[in-house]
Amino acid sequence: MTRAGTTEDVVIRVCGLRMRYGPFEAVRGVDLEVRRGEIFAFLGPNGAGKTTTVEILEGYRRRTAGEVSVLGEDPQRAGPAWRARIGVVLQESQPERDLTVAECVRLYAGYYPAPRPVGEVLELVGLAEQADSTATRLSGGQRRRLDVALSLVGDPELLFLDEPTTGFDPSARRAAWDMIAGLRSLGVTVFLTTHFMDEAEHLADRVTVIADGLIVAEGTPETIGGRERAAAEIRFSLPPGTALADLPAPVLAALADGEGDGARLLLRADRPLTVLGPLAGWAESLGHDLLDLEVRRPSLEDVYLALTANEREAAA
Numbered sequence: 219m220t221r222a223g224t225t226e227d228v229v230i231r232v233c234g235l236r237m238r239y240g241p242f243e244a245v246r247g248v249d250l251e252v253r254r255g256e257i258f259a260f261l262g263p264n265g266a267g268k269t270t271t272v273e274i275l276e277g278y279r280r281r282t283a284g285e286v287s288v289l290g291e292d293p294q295r296a297g298p299a300w301r302a303r304i305g306v307v308l309q310e311s312q313p314e315r316d317l318t319v320a321e322c323v324r325l326y327a328g329y330y331p332a333p334r335p336v337g338e339v340l341e342l343v344g345l346a347e348q349a350d351s352t353a354t355r356l357s358g359g360q361r362r363r364l365d366v367a368l369s370l371v372g373d374p375e376l377l378f379l380d381e382p383t384t385g386f387d388p389s390a391r392r393a394a395w396d397m398i399a400g401l402r403s404l405g406v407t408v409f410l411t412t413h414f415m416d417e418a419e420h421l422a423d424r425v426t427v428i429a430d431g432l433i434v435a436e437g438t439p440e441t442i443g444g445r446e447r448a449a450a451e452i453r454f455s456l457p458p459g460t461a462l463a464d465l466p467a468p469v470l471a472a473l474a475d476g477e478g479d480g481a482r483l484l485l486r487a488d489r490p491l492t493v494l495g496p497l498a499g500w501a502e503s504l505g506h507d508l509l510d511l512e513v514r515r516p517s518l519e520d521v522y523l524a525l526t527a528n529e530r531e532a533a534a
């Protein structure tokens with residue numbers, strides 16, 4: 219999608235980014251690219267370098283080395299007109315005391331050259347009914363919505379969302395996800411930092427994982443880390459009265475190493491139907507339903523944990 223003043227498809231371009239705090243190098247040569255209109259998830263364990271990178275992109279921190287372009291400008295040198303094109307939702311914020319929700323949003327609207335209408339923004343974040351409530355009386359989830367409203371009122375092209383659903387109950391998370399997904403239709407590019415893999419999987423068009431200051435993987439949630447090529451895992455319990463040796467040969471051949479002695483068996487198969495077909499036929503011939511049969515590909519969380527295992531071991 220093209221917005222006034224910009225025709226570029228790449229909103230953020232980072233090349234060889236390095237950040238040193240004294241002798242410690244927190245970011246060690248990061249390259250990344252975020253395209254216009256996408257929801258981009260930036261994942262990584264504690265201390266990986268996410269906040270450092272994001273603060274550099276937002277223009278709040280000076281880098282040690284590397285090239286950075288955000289909306290066509292170097293954040294280190296960009297001025298207020300550039301800043302007005304960017305929205306930032308931090309992890310924690312303090313609402314203005316004694317102002318209503320609508321008054322808070324109106325106050326922020328005054329800081330921008332071309333704000334969105336206040337009513338439209340409240341509608342967008344699902345706070346229209348709370349417009350006249352005092353901001354300090356909002357629930358935690360509603361307060362985060364207000365934070366998003368305050369960052370959207372300037373009509374930003376690029377929105378940085380830092381852990382937007384931390385502390386939310388499951389239904390508030392779902393509602394927040396719907397709201398964030400809805401930003402796509404506005405053409406807003408979203409740079410999302412999160413620790414929740416299901417959140418990245420649900421929302422992101424592309425995911426990048428940083429660990430120990432280096433990018434360790436990037437791709438779509440479906441393909442990152444070779445996920446789509448990874449073997450499927452098949453779990454089931456042996457039907458009563460049967461033994462391992464009774465299983466058909468293709469099933470036995472897929473038995474994962476060391477997984478043949480527990481109550482529940484684990485098989486791995488690149489082509490699951492080559493195992494599931496014989497297994498189902500065998501169970502049916504015995505009159506069993508394999509009620510606890512489970513087939514799954516590695517989740518984004520499985521892939522993430524494998525990608526970041528070294529760093530987490532080092533931190534333990």
Ligand SMILES: Nc1ncnc2c1ncn2[C@@H]1O[C@H](COP(=O)(O)OP(=O)(O)OP(=O)(O)O)[C@@H](O)[C@H]1O
Nearest residue numbers: 239240242244262263264265266267268269270271
């Ligand atoms: N101002 C600073 N001075 C010195 N070291 C810092 C500073 N800020 C961050 N660090 C260090 O840099 C590394 C990266 O920190 P950063 O906050 O970027 O990680 P993060 O990925 O955002 O972590 P988290 O998920 O815990 O927020 C950490 O080891 C941290 O201790």
